[in-house]
Amino acid sequence: MNQEGVTRRRIRFIFMVMGTAVAALVVQLIRVQFGPYAPVFAARAEYGASQVEKVVPARGQIYDRKGTLLASNASMFYLEVEVRQLTEESKRQIPLTLSKLLVLPLEDLYTQVTTDWAAMGQYRIRLTRKDAEGGPWPLTVDKTVAEVLNGFLADPEAPDLSGLDLVSAPKRTYPAGTVAGHVLGFVNQEGQGFYGVEGYYDEWLAGKPITFHRASIPIEAELEPDPPAGVNLVLTIDLAVQQMVETALKEAIESSLAESGQVIVMDPRNGEILAMAAWPVLDPNHYEPWLPDKTADGEGNPVITPGVAGTYEPGSTFKVLTMAAALDLDRVKPETEFIDTGQIEVGGHTIRNWDGRSWGQQTMIGCLEHSLNVCLAWIGSDRLGATDLYAYLGRFGVGSLTGVDLAGEVSGELRTPRDPDWTEPDLGTNSFGQGVAVTPIQLLTAVSAIANHGDMVQPHIVRQVVGPQGAYWPQTTVIGRPISRQTADTLTDMLAKSLEGETRYASVTGYRLAGKTGTAQIATEKGYDPKWTVASFVGWGPLPDPQFMVLVRIDKPATSPWGSVIAAPVFQEIAERLVVMLGIPPNADSAQLAVNG
Amino acid sequence: MVREGSGVRAKRTHAARQAAWRLQVRWTGKTMLLAIVFLVVSGVYLAVNARLARAGREVLTLEDRRSELLRVTSELGSELATRTAPETMLARAGVLGFHPAGPDDVVFLTIDDYIPPAEFVAPRPSAADDDGQAMLSPAYTETLGDWLMRWIGSSESAS
Structure with missing residues (x-):
């Protein structure tokens, strides 16, 4: 065999080997790409060459009705320690620096940093501080402190903070501070909304986070997917009115040495809540003491959003509902006379007036003006009877949720003859607001039927919902017509007259207002508290077409127990400012303006 | 009769016998050509990936x-809202000598053709953008097969 033949055979052999190898590779490629295990290979490739990322959309912002920002988003930074990167020096410097910078106990930080976390299988820890009850609470810093710490980490001359890491996270901020805190609720560090608007609209505000695989080997040019963003909300609240009401409430609480209180301002024509104030205030920027696990079983802890979640016995403000029922059924008229002997017996239980006196001959207007328990108990038990009284109270929504769009609403309590624990004396006491529990928003909603010519509107706090697709305006919802227009207007007129006679503390020059005071005892497990009362007032105006309603509730005032002394002046102060802020001219001026217009 | 193709093959075989290096050069040339094509494709692939x-x-x-x-x-929006919060503004107004207006401080006038300010409408949040990837050139996302299909498709539509 010559040399040429050998060379040719060798070349052929090499080509055969290479051809076989290429063929095997092609077969394997086809098998990997299209064979039965192709999905497994694809998944492995994806797992190894990409990482899962979660994109959380920005939480929707909340505005007041004029566009003032009430809730927005900012950043905070968790302080974490990668324990494997700690040095002996940084174990000393991290606690020392943080202790000085954040004014925290050195020992606690030192213990956290020097604990042998690795032995427990933990290699990254989040530093904590002690909360008010001594429990651990994640330690966070704001942007300014984070910049200082990052400066230290970058500077070789600065204290050795090796192992310290700042992890950015979104944070909810409330620029108005405590103003409208009870209305807004708050958002915790995990981004979950609690109470108020934040709790009720949590899912809408939060949007929908999405997860996706980002290719890292090799890096691919792909845009981060845009998750569906949370909606922006515009509230019915007017921040200026809210601020004014909160100031009035605070001054009233301080001057009367009361324990707590609430004020709600609502437009009776459409149910828009213009202000909802509560004392003690809630600062949503520092919500820690208000978290559910810290308030749920705490005896005596203040209720969050008490305007919808805090029940009380309404006392005399409830009398307007009993009177409305009797007028609507034509069982009494404004001029119907009643001889008040100072006491009445209903179901074997003797009911007396608030002052124990007998007031003699009175009309129904006089009964309201002097807030006579005996008269109203007579109307409830003699003129109406249990069937009609409770039917009307049901129509007014007493004992039912109003459906207001705030988290935590409770329904109050009304025993009716259907309940096993109802007794006949309840008929008499319920008639003047005792033995029944309502929330402020519930009473205001019920009374809105009287102020709004018979139509009871659903209270609401959100005026506008703006999503990516556009804006949605919730419509006014009439949830009932418990009484006729004529009854409502007659009762409003009676209450205006009785108010003019009852208390001078609730009048505003140039405006005709209607309203009713209330002084209720506080029920305890051992009967009614002999010392403390709830002083309240519910009023509306200007007549004849009211544009605002105000409910004032002051709990446990020390200087005087009476609604006419404690709550009515708050109504007056608020009404005086409201007519200016809402641009409502006085009655004489409005008539003149109507002529001119 | 001898066909032309058989004649060419016979001439080549004869030439190969005369000078074996010619065949080797031919094979080497072909191999090099393949290698160069492979390297060019690899280079293009690397350049594209880079x-x-x-x-x-x-x-x-x-x-x-x-x-x-x-x-x-x-x-910044939050900071602006904080600086213009009612409490802050009230304090500033107080320092400047203003006080909250009462009913006696206000005079109501009828103004013809008065147009009240427009109601506030909150800004729309960003929508989920399903077409976001369309902002990127297809050169960054398509495979060779995708490119071929697109090229064939565009050729067909052009014709």
């Missing part, structure tokens, strides 16, 4: 920048 990775990194940087700008915008 460009892709660079673009990917740039996208990441821009996304981070966008997030940062959104965060800063939000924080």
Whole structure:
């Protein structure tokens, strides 16, 4: 065999080997790409060459009705320690620096940093501080402190903070501070909304986070997917009115040495809540003491959003509902006379007036003006009877949720003859607001039927919902017509007259207002508290077409127990400012303006 | 009769016998050609991937920048709201000698053709963008098969 033949055979052999190898590779490629295990290979490739990322959309912002920002988003930074990167020096410097910078106990930080976390299988820890009850609470810093710490980490001359890491996270901020805190609720560090608007609209505000695989080997040019963003909300609240009401409430609480209180301002024509104030205030920027696990079983802890979640016995403000029922059924008229002997017996239980006196001959207007328990108990038990009284109270929504769009609403309590624990004396006491529990928003909603010519509107706090697709305006919802227009207007007129006679503390020059005071005892497990009362007032105006309603509730005032002394002046102060802020001219001026217009 | 093809093959065989190096050069040339084609394809592939990775990194940087700008915008909005909060403004107004107006301080006038200010409408949040990837050139995302299909499709539509 010559040399040429050998060379040719060798070349052929090499080509055969290479051809076989290429063929095997092609077969394997086809098998990997299209064979039965192709999905497994694809998944492995994806797992190894990409990482899962979660994109959380920005939480929707909340505005007041004029566009003032009430809730927005900012950043905070968790302080974490990668324990494997700690040095002996940084174990000393991290606690020392943080202790000085954040004014925290050195020992606690030192213990956290020097604990042998690795032995427990933990290699990254989040530093904590002690909360008010001594429990651990994640330690966070704001942007300014984070910049200082990052400066230290970058500077070789600065204290050795090796192992310290700042992890950015979104944070909810409330620029108005405590103003409208009870209305807004708050958002915790995990981004979950609690109470108020934040709790009720949590899912809408939060949007929908999405997860996706980002290719890292090799890096691919792909845009981060845009998750569906949370909606922006515009509230019915007017921040200026809210601020004014909160100031009035605070001054009233301080001057009367009361324990707590609430004020709600609502437009009776459409149910828009213009202000909802509560004392003690809630600062949503520092919500820690208000978290559910810290308030749920705490005896005596203040209720969050008490305007919808805090029940009380309404006392005399409830009398307007009993009177409305009797007028609507034509069982009494404004001029119907009643001889008040100072006491009445209903179901074997003797009911007396608030002052124990007998007031003699009175009309129904006089009964309201002097807030006579005996008269109203007579109307409830003699003129109406249990069937009609409770039917009307049901129509007014007493004992039912109003459906207001705030988290935590409770329904109050009304025993009716259907309940096993109802007794006949309840008929008499319920008639003047005792033995029944309502929330402020519930009473205001019920009374809105009287102020709004018979139509009871659903209270609401959100005026506008703006999503990516556009804006949605919730419509006014009439949830009932418990009484006729004529009854409502007659009762409003009676209450205006009785108010003019009852208390001078609730009048505003140039405006005709209607309203009713209330002084209720506080029920305890051992009967009614002999010392403390709830002083309240519910009023509306200007007549004849009211544009605002105000409910004032002051709990446990020390200087005087009476609604006419404690709550009515708050109504007056608020009404005086409201007519200016809402641009409502006085009655004489409005008539003149109507002529001119 | 001898066919032309058989004659050429016979001439080549004869030439190969005369000078074996000619055949080796031919084979070497073919192999080199294949190698060069392979290297060119590999080079193009690497260049494309490098460009892709660079673009990917740039996208990441821009996304981070966008997030940062959104965060800063939000924080500035909050700061502005904090500085104009009613409590702060009331305090400033008080210092300037103003006081809250009561009914006696206000005079109501009829103004013909008065147009009240428009009601506030909140800004729309950003929509989920399903077509976001369309902002990127297909060169960054399509495979060779995709490119071929697109090229064939565009050729057909052009004809």
